[in-house]
Amino acid sequence: MSHLKAAASRTLQLAFVLWAVVTMLFLMFRLMPGNPLAAYIDPTFTEEQQQALMAQFGLNEPLWKQYLIYLGNLLQGELGQSFRYREPVAERIMTLLPNTLILTFSSLIIAYAFGIIAGAWLAWRRGALVEKTAIPLVLTTRAMPEFWLGMVLLAIFSFWLGWFPAGGTRPAGANYDSLFALYTSSDFLTYLALPALTLAIYSQGLPLLLMRSNMLDVMKEDFVTMARIKGLSNWTVVVRHAARNALLPVMTSFAIAVGYQLQGNVVVETVFSWPGLGRELVNAVSNSDYPLAQGAFLMIAVVVILMNLIADLLYALLDPRVSHA
């Protein structure tokens, strides 16, 4: 019963956060200088034509009415028309979102898998030469700007060695029966490799350092000492007890990192011409394509909020103290 109550209150909280985000998005775009229709309206349009267009988009209505219309449309999944593409925003976003999610999750999963294992290992080898050389190296990767790293990887693996294509998601002219066929094709993987690697190198520092410092703390815990006194194997002590406990905060950070990564994607998607939400967002803002920008922002917010929910649920799953509390 208490589980259900907790889940319900959690969902309610999320709904509130989502509403706040939506409202802020609405106001933000209304407060921006310039006429939102400037890009849409041709200079040759007459004043009457312009007014008619404003009315068509509902921009002549008072702000509160616009807000209610906006909320009403959102509830029906209606995100408006893109000024630039003259097509529904929802459709546009749905074609771009998978690209972004695939890039984000593949790079983060690589980064976290590597970071967790390497972090645990470095904690175990505390004081050894590997640790002393590895830590500054990791900090260096943390300090490298991702666009620079992306360009370096492009220069080496694409332009010089020619192992991987320079950008996009598919060879020129290639067509696939469905999106599924595209995402499961080996071509797609070669296109995904460099941007995913860039993001993975950029992101692995956080889980690695977090895992390492958690491990160092957990290794001092009594139950780890007890595991040794029990005569359990090194593997059992380090992996089953120390690493298992050190993992808890790292898993939470994964969900939160997804949110950060979506921002990071903006840069990497641009460098690798990756047709994702981040790149589209930049384009939309610079082209004053308000509905599309609004929709992209909203989508990113939804993903971040969902990931936070998943983080909470995951924590309850991994830590019995949370689920039984």
Add this chain to the structure above:
Amino acid sequence: MTETLLSVRDLKVSYKVGRGTLDAVDGASFDVPRGSIVGLVGESGCGKTTVARALTRVIADNATISGGQLLFEGRDLAAISEREMNAMRWRDIAFIPQSAMNSLDPVYTVEYQLNEVLRKRGGLGRAQARKRCEELFEMVGIETNRLGDFPHQFSGGMRQRVAIALALALNPKLVIADEPVTALDVIVQRQILDQLRELQQQLGISVILVTHDISVVAYICDRTVVMYAGRVAEQGTMEATLTQPSHPYTMGLRNAFPDLQGAASGMLTPINGAPPNLALPPPGCRFAPRCPFAIDKCTTVSPETLEVAAGHGAACHRADEASKLRKLATRTETWMTTEMAEA
């Protein structure tokens, strides 16, 4: 005389501290007869826990057993290989930690943690392990339907019982209990101690009970080993050491503790001062700076253990005058003078 299970001979454990070393245990010797409970008592930092941990050879990274022998059934634990030692851990020598809260892994059920020992260390199959788990829980008086619970779902006393069950899992010959009841309130302390005593007698195991609380020793132990500043000050049967203490430190300890039975015998008298810095131990007897009976010899010559009765020894130059000193030690004024002298 019963057979000796464990004989600690001149044990020395050193910690690397900065550039120097510190001997937390500096030549401790005592015996654990088979089937008895030996209380290792002393104040914080006297080396009692270091001795306990040295017996498992799981000690701090900066610590080493730098001398002496740990003869367990005649086999020197300090000299065998890590592999041989690991084979003996928990099967022969088990451990009950001070805080069962922190020594049980919070993310696994109690059954998982019992199983881990039973199956990985005891080589039991799934069904056998399950049976043994239930047996152990019955032994320590917890309902078997709680096996699937996580450590945080138990009360402090119950967790300590779980720790006892865990220690008994593989029928060890020796159980080292490091302050097993310190974190508990007095009523639960008694229940746990009663249970420990009962199980110890029933199973015929030997126990080393590390404690700072002399009333716990009086309540449960057969023998007492009093440690001070890394050395054994006095040892003997519990009755002899507590009714006829022959080292001034033991006399002082007795004055400083209330009875677990609750018989309040007036004011408690503290021992003034603090234990010496082990990085720079005083020459001679280490208790001399706090001892109201110290003579010149005490500050220069380190005392050998003097046998005051059969199986009862005290490392004191004036151990032969013990009966006279005991009378003086019961007076509060005796202990006041040291404070004056030091001030």
